[in-house]
Amino acid sequence: xxxxxxxxxxxxxxxxxxxxxxxxxxxxxxxxxxxxxxxxxxxxxxxxxxxxxxxxxxxxxxxxxxxxxxxxxxxxxxxxxxxxxxxxxxxxxxxxxxxxxxxxxxxxxxxxxxxxxxxxxxxxxxxxxxxxxxxxxxxxxxxxxxxxxxxxxxxxxxxxxxxxxxxxxxxxxxxxxxxxxxxxxxxxxxxxxxxxxxxxxxxxxxxxxxxxxxxx
Numbered sequence: 001x002x003x004x005x006x007x008x009x010x011x012x013x014x015x016x017x018x019x020x021x022x023x024x025x026x027x028x029x030x031x032x033x034x035x036x037x038x039x040x041x042x043x044x045x046x047x048x049x050x051x052x053x054x055x056x057x058x059x060x061x062x063x064x065x066x067x068x069x070x071x072x073x074x075x076x077x078x079x080x081x082x083x084x085x086x087x088x089x090x091x092x093x094x095x096x097x098x099x100x101x102x103x104x105x106x107x108x109x110x111x112x113x114x115x116x117x118x119x120x121x122x123x124x125x126x127x128x129x130x131x132x133x134x135x136x137x138x139x140x141x142x143x144x145x146x147x148x149x150x151x152x153x154x155x156x157x158x159x160x161x162x163x164x165x166x167x168x169x170x171x172x173x174x175x176x177x178x179x180x181x182x183x184x185x186x187x188x189x190x191x192x193x194x195x196x197x198x199x200x201x202x203x204x205x206x207x208x209x210x211x212x213x214x215x216x
Contacts, residue, residue, distance in 0.1 A: 001045070003022040004043050005022060006023060007019075008038060016031065017030065028053060030056045034055050058095050058096060062100070065100060069100075074106070074137075076108050076111075077137060077138020079096075080138075081138075108139050108140065109146070112139050112144060113147050116148060116152060124158070124160040126154050127154055131148060132189075155198065158188075159201070161184070161185060162185060163202065178203070181202070
């Protein structure tokens with residue numbers, strides 16, 4: 001069956017979408033970019049209409065994915081889960097994911113690297129916790145280990161975390177200082193073997209010249 005385009009009108013509520021009228025009646029809406037090559041008088045077959053609507057669904061999903069990515073970097077798994085929740089079909093989701101990867105808006109290697117760097121700078125955690133967080137976001141183990149291999153040292157991360165927290169502990173006696181800082185680092189996933197020397201080091205640096213030795 002063939003139908004003729006009798007009007008193409010920008011939608012008032014969403015100027016990025018176009019209302020398509022066939023044989024004098026409203027038929028469906030399309031993203032402006034999908035409708036760009038249509039013109040009044042053009043004849044559409046049922047197959048062509050199906051193709052246009054499929055392309056529109058992909059474009060809508062793509063724009064929703066871009067909006068989701070605009071808030072912060074996401075893993076491929078997170079974007080897939082979001083699109084599933086929004087009700088898009090698997091075929092559409094697969095096409096959008098590939099399009100995002102090809103456009104370099106999405107990629108688990110870069111995502112894992114960025115996640116580790118941001119955590120290490122602003123909210124240091126142990127290698128174990130960083131790996132767990134990335135697994136929860138659906139990142140493959142090989143990519144996780146690659147991101148952690150060169151950039152993560154537990155001793156250094158624990159020291160960064162301890163410095164950030166230590167301003168809250170000024171004026172405490174050694175025992176209270178040790179317990180609170182150790183507990184904080186423990187909650188960040190660091191092991192006892194990492195925590196003990198870092199706590200001692202920071203105490204010594206904060207009380208340099210005071211003769212206030214720390215005894216674990």
